[in-house]
Structures are given as structure tokens and as C-alpha cells.
Amino acid sequence: MSSNDATDLILAPKAAVVVFLLKEKKVLLGRRRAAVGDSTFALPGGNLEFGENFEECAAREVKEETGLDIANIELLTVTNNLFVEGPKPSHYVTIFMRSALANPDQVPQNIEPEKCDGWDWYDWDNLPQPLFWPLEKMVNDGFNPFSS
Numbered sequence: 001m002s003s004n005d006a007t008d009l010i011l012a013p014k015a016a017v018v019v020f021l022l023k024e025k026k027v028l029l030g031r032r033r034a035a036v037g038d039s040t041f042a043l044p045g046g047n048l049e050f051g052e053n054f055e056e057c058a059a060r061e062v063k064e065e066t067g068l069d070i071a072n073i074e075l076l077t078v079t080n081n082l083f084v085e086g087p088k089p090s091h092y093v094t095i096f097m098r099s100a101l102a103n104p105d106q107v108p109q110n111i112e113p114e115k116c117d118g119w120d121w122y123d124w125d126n127l128p129q130p131l132f133w134p135l136e137k138m139v140n141d142g143f144n145p146f147s148s
């Protein structure tokens with residue numbers, strides 16, 4: 001199959017790291033402001049950068065988006081997500097991590113208001129709607145970050 005370089009760059013699968021940041025029975029979610037998954041509730045996280053390991057990416061993305069420092073970062077699972085809606089289709093291998101707050105007294109801040117309406121803690125048994133569809137699919141499939 002032949003293609004040009006620009007097409008390859010746009011369509012190449014990318015890797016993202018997202019974080020189940022857990023506190024008691026709650027998880028941190030924010031409503032996205034983005035071309036992909038706009039207005040849906042999602043985990044903090046984002047694109048894996050060159051040379052990063054998953055734990056480094058998790059800590060950087062959570063800090064950049066929420067101001068929080070995290071600890072006990074561990075790998076949970078991986079999903080393969082194709083986003084075909086909208087003008088720019090994308091394909092992400094999404095790496096799901098779990099972590100706790102480094103200091104339980106920390107309060108999330110909305111550091112990137114152009115990307116998120118704000119962060120809050122939600123009971124796992126009473127999640128907000130609508131969830132970002134990759135997360136919604138995991139929930140519907142019975143995934144539980146507390147018991148994984």
C-alpha cells in the first residue's frame with residue numbers, strides 16, 4: 001500500500017496514558033473540552049511523549065492538568081481506541097494507570113480550562129454522565145479500578 005508522509009503522520013496510531021486517581025471510594029474526573037469526547041467526563045491524562053515511561057507520563061499529565069502530585073502509580077490495563085467522529089480521525093493505544101494522591105489533603109485545580117470544565121471526585125458507584133466512551137465501555141464491561 002502506498003501513501004504520502006503527511007497522511008502517515010495524521011493516521012499513525014498514538015499512545016496516551018490516563019490515570020484512575022483514586023481517593024477513598026472516589027475517582028477524579030473532568031468534563032472534556034476537546035474535539036474528541038467533548039463535554040464527556042474523562043480521566044486526567046494525555047499523549048505519551050518521546051522517551052517517557054508510563055509512570056512519568058501519568059505523573060506529568062496529572063500535574064499539568066490538575067496540579068496534583070501522585071504516588072503509587074501502577075499499570076492497570078490497555079485499550080485500543082479508534083476515534084472516527086469529527087474532522088480528524090485518530091487512533092490511540094490508551095494505557096490506564098492507577099494512582100493515589102501523594103498528599104491526601106491536595107485539592108485539584110483546573111490548570112487547563114481550555115481543555116476541561118473542572119475536576120472533581122466522583123463515587124465509583126455513582127459516576128457522572130455522559131462518560132467519555134472508552135471509559136464508559138470499560139465500566140459497562142465490568143472493569144473496576146479499585147479491584148483490578
Ligand code: IPR
Nearest residue numbers: 016034036045046047092094
Ligand atoms: P492531552 O495531551 O491534550 O491531555 O490529550 P487528551 O486528554 O486529549 O488525550 C488524548 C488521548 C485520548 C483521546 C484517549
Ligand code: MG
Nearest residue numbers: 044045046065
Ligand atoms: Mg488530557
